[in-house]
Amino acid sequence: MGSSALRFSKLNSSNYRSWAFNMRLYLESMDLFEFADGSAVPPAADATEAARRTFANRAKKAWTYICLAVEPEQKIHIRDTTTSNAAWDALRNQFARVSVR
Numbered sequence: 001m002g003s004s005a006l007r008f009s010k011l012n013s014s015n016y017r018s019w020a021f022n023m024r025l026y027l028e029s030m031d032l033f034e035f036a037d038g039s040a041v042p043p044a045a046d047a048t049e050a051a052r053r054t055f056a057n058r059a060k061k062a063w064t065y066i067c068l069a070v071e072p073e074q075k076i077h078i079r080d081t082t083t084s085n086a087a088w089d090a091l092r093n094q095f096a097r098v099s100v101r
Contacts, residue, residue: 016095
């Protein structure tokens with residue numbers, strides 16, 4: 001996802017509510033939101049290597065898309081995350097109460 005693929009504004013200090021809604025729609029359209037909300041179920045222990053790899057790739061995509069949709073000066077809030085759920089929660093915890101839109 002390059003910045004040209006985003007059809008909405010990146011997260012900044014004042015647009016969390018609209019950004020979160022648009023980001024959710026974006027991830028839902030790619031069948032990836034379950035990774036952001038934490039409901040993704042990992043493959044069973046006896047799953048094939050291909051199934052485990054597919055799950056890991058989808059998880060990485062969701063995290064990457066979230067991170068790329070954040071303005072550089074706000075990335076400090078997600079810099080230490082490694083999952084989309086951790087990034088999603090960190091951004092919500094940081095911005096949900098202060099957003100004006």
